[in-house]
Amino acid sequence: MRALQWEGVNKLAVGTVPDPELRNPGDVIVRVTRTVTCGSDLHLLGGYIPFMEKGDVLGHEFLGEIVEAGPDVRNHRVGDRVVVSSFISCGNCWYCDQKLYSLCENGNTNPAITETLWGHAPSGCFGYSHAMGGNAGSHAEYIRVPFADVGAFTVPDAVSDERALFASDSASTGWMGADLGGVKPGDVVAVWGAGAVGQMAARAATLLGAARVIVIDRLENRLQQVEQHIGAETLNYEQTDVGGELRERSGGRGPDVCIEAVGMEAHAPGAQFAYDQIKQQLRLQTDRPIAVREAIHACRKGGSVFVLGVYAGFVDKFPLGALMNKGLTVRGAQMHGQRYIPMLLDRMAKGELVTEHLATHVLPLDRAPEGYRMFKEKEDGCVRAVFLP
Ligand SMILES: NC(=O)c1ccc[n+]([C@@H]2O[C@H](COP(=O)([O-])OP(=O)(O)OC[C@H]3O[C@@H](n4cnc5c(N)ncnc54)[C@H](O)[C@@H]3O)[C@@H](O)[C@H]2O)c1
Ligand SMILES: [Zn+2]
Numbered sequence: 001m002r003a004l005q006w007e008g009v010n011k012l013a014v015g016t017v018p019d020p021e022l023r024n025p026g027d028v029i030v031r032v033t034r035t036v037t038c039g040s041d042l043h044l045l046g047g048y049i050p051f052m053e054k055g056d057v058l059g060h061e062f063l064g065e066i067v068e069a070g071p072d073v074r075n076h077r078v079g080d081r082v083v084v085s086s087f088i089s090c091g092n093c094w095y096c097d098q099k100l101y102s103l104c105e106n107g108n109t110n111p112a113i114t115e116t117l118w119g120h121a122p123s124g125c126f127g128y129s130h131a132m133g134g135n136a137g138s139h140a141e142y143i144r145v146p147f148a149d150v151g152a153f154t155v156p157d158a159v160s161d162e163r164a165l166f167a168s169d170s171a172s173t174g175w176m177g178a179d180l181g182g183v184k185p186g187d188v189v190a191v192w193g194a195g196a197v198g199q200m201a202a203r204a205a206t207l208l209g210a211a212r213v214i215v216i217d218r219l220e221n222r223l224q225q226v227e228q229h230i231g232a233e234t235l236n237y238e239q240t241d242v243g244g245e246l247r248e249r250s251g252g253r254g255p256d257v258c259i260e261a262v263g264m265e266a267h268a269p270g271a272q273f274a275y276d277q278i279k280q281q282l283r284l285q286t287d288r289p290i291a292v293r294e295a296i297h298a299c300r301k302g303g304s305v306f307v308l309g310v311y312a313g314f315v316d317k318f319p320l321g322a323l324m325n326k327g328l329t330v331r332g333a334q335m336h337g338q339r340y341i342p343m344l345l346d347r348m349a350k351g352e353l354v355t356e357h358l359a360t361h362v363l364p365l366d367r368a369p370e371g372y373r374m375f376k377e378k379e380d381g382c383v384r385a386v387f388l389p
C-alpha cells in the first residue's frame with residue numbers, strides 16, 4: 001500500500017509499504033479515508049523528538065472504514081465508519097479505569113525509552129516514533145488499530161467525515177485542556193496558539209461556560225478563524241503586551257485558566273527566542289518553553305495552567321518561583337481521546353462544535369510531502385492539511 005514515510009530530518013516521501021495485518025484478536029484494520037497533519041508531527045519532522053527511524057509511517061489523526069475485525073471485537077463490524085483516538089489504550093488497566101487513557105500501561109509496546117527518560121512510560125500513539133510504541137501511522141491506505149473496542153468510535157450519520165475527523169486528536173486534546181484545566185462557568189480563559197488544538201480548546205472553554213475566552217497568536221488568518229468560527233476574542237502577541245492586555249480583559253487579576261497549545265517550537269519576538277533556539281539547537285535544552293513561561297506569568301494567583309503543547313525533555317529558565325509563590329496548579333497531558341470522543345461526536349451532530357474550517361488544504365496522499373511543507377511554513381494560510389489516501 002502507499003504511505004507517507006519519514007526519511008530523515010525534514011525529509012518525507014510517499015512510498016510502498018506492506019499492508020497491515022491483524023496481530024491480536026481485538027485489532028481491526030481500517031481503510032483510511034481521511035488523515036490530517038498535526039502540530040505534533042512537526043516536532044518529529046524537525047528531529048526534535050529523536051526516536052524516528054527511516055521508513056516510519058507518520059500520522060495519527062484519522063477516520064476510515066473497518067475492513068477486517070479480529071474475533072474478539074464486539075463493538076464494531078466490517079463496514080463501520082469510525083474515528084480513532086490517536087492514543088492507544090487497553091481499557092482494562094488501572095490508568096484506563098481512571099480514564100487517564102494516554103497513560104495506559106498496555107498501549108505502548110516499547111516502554112523502555114520513556115521509562116528511562118521520564119520515570120514512567122505513557123501509552124502508545126499511532127505514527128509517533130519508537131518512544132511511543134513504534135506503531136505505523138495513518139498517512140497510509142490502511143492502518144492496524146489495536147484495542148478497537150476501546151479506541152475506535154462509530155461516527156453517527158449526522159456527522160460528516162470532514163467534521164468527525166478532528167474528534168480523533170485535535171478536538172479531544174482541546175477539550176481535555178479546558179476540562180482538566182478546570183474551566184468553570186464565568187471564568188476568563190486565555191489560550192496560547194490558534195492552531196487546531198488551540199481553537200478546539202477555546203471552543204471547549206466557551207461550551208463549558210467561560211465568560212471570556214481569549215486566543216493568542218501572531219498569524220492573522222488563524223486569529224480570524226477564531227473570531228469567525230470559534231466565537232472567541234483574539235490577541236496578536238506581536239502587536240501587544242500579552243500580560244498587560246490579559247490583565248486588562250480579566251478585571252485586573254489575570255486569566256483564571258491559561259491553556260498552552262503551542263509546544264516546543266514556539267516563537268517569540270525579541271531576544272528570548274534567539275536564546276531558546278540556540279540552546280535548543282546546541283542540545284543544551286530540548287524544548288523552547290516560551291508560551292509556558294508566559295502563561296505562568298500571566299495567570300492569576302491561584303489559577304491553573306494546562307500544557308497541551310508537546311515537550312520532550314528539559315527546559316531552561318522555568319519560572320518555578322512564580323508557580324510556587326502564586327499558588328498555581330500546572331498540569332499537562334497527552335490526550336485522553338477515549339474519554340471525550342463520544343461526547344464530541346454528539347456535540348458535532350448538534351452543530352455545537354464545527355471543525356471543517358480547519359481543513360484549509362485537502363490533497364491526495366501522493367502530495368502529502370507538499371502538504372507538510374505548507375503546514376510547517378504556514379504557507380497559503382495552511383492550518384491543517386488533510387490527505388485522501
Ligand atoms: N497534548 C496532546 O495530546 C496533543 C495533541 C495534539 C497536539 N499537541 C500539541 O499541541 C501543540 C499545538 O498543536 P497544533 O496542531 O495546533 O500546532 P500548530 O503548529 O498548527 O499551531 C501552533 C500555533 O502556535 C502559535 N505560536 C507560536 N509561538 C507562539 C507564542 N509564543 N504565543 C502564542 N502562539 C504561538 C503558532 O503561530 C501556531 O499558530 C503542538 O505542540 C502539538 O504537538 C498535543
Ligand atoms: Zn496530534
Ligand SMILES: [Zn+2]
Pocket residue numbers: 089090091092093094095096103104105106107
Ligand atoms: Zn490501559
